[in-house]
Amino acid sequence: MxxxxxxxxxxxxxxxxxxxxxxxxxxxxxxxxxxxxxxxxxxxxxxLEDSKHILIEKIKSVIIEMIHYEDKIPKVNYSSYISKKLNYDYSYLSNTFSEVKGITIQQYIIFHKIEKVKELLLYDQLTLTEISFKLHYSSVAHLSNQFKKVTGLSPSYYKELKLRRNKNLEYL
Structure with a gap:
């Protein structure tokens, strides 16, 4: 508005x-x-006046909405989901995204899934197994490997660091 x-x-x-x-x-x-x-x-x-940049923003919005704001991440293939939402062939979307952003759509999705994992870990309401299931990882090991690749930390160590940091802040 x-x-x-x-x-x-x-x-x-x-x-x-x-x-x-x-x-x-x-x-x-x-x-x-x-x-x-x-x-x-x-x-x-x-x-934004450039049609490629406009399309990139739309792709990013669909991914962010899908991962961060929908109650359940769609169980369909991400490429099909994005393609259907934007009414474009996925190859075109993927090539345009990579050309403009310098990373693949898949890398962008992984980054946002890991951000969602971090958020869920800090809420401390779900186990790692439940988070893995919720975000459609094939296994907890797959989630953990991806998390470590992106952050350099294991999910449990990340959670422990954040909890320690929060406790230290309480004493200030």
Whole structure:
């Protein structure tokens, strides 16, 4: 809503406003475009005009939503899920992502899954086996190996470090 309000204040007629995208009825002059960029930056947002960068942001949003905000991560193949959500061939999405970001979609997914594992470890409500099952790892060993590759620590050592750190903070 913030984006739409700012656009209306600037005199734009919005046809469609959705997370990450805006469709405007008229052509935008260079002056208005620069003004829009400044207003969006003040709100912590960025005007993306390059279609590849827009697509990358959409891919990232789908992955983040899938891993961090859905109650259950879809059991389907990630490539199928992303492809279906964005209505693009996965090969195209994968090649574009790698070209622009310098990492694969799979590496990006792994990074976010490990961030989710860290979060769940710190909540201390699930065992490592339950976390492994929840995030669709084939085994606890697979999760642990991936966690160690990304963080350099085992999941149990990571949890222990965080708990020790929190206890030390309590004494300050």
């Amino acid at each position: 913030l984006v739409k309000q700012e656009l209306v204040k600037l005199g734009f007629k919005c046809l469609h406003v959705d997370l990450g995208t805006v469709e405007i009825k008229e052509e935008i002059s260079l002056e208005k475009k620069e003004l829009l960029k400044r207003v969006l930056l003040q709100s912590g947002l960025e005007l």
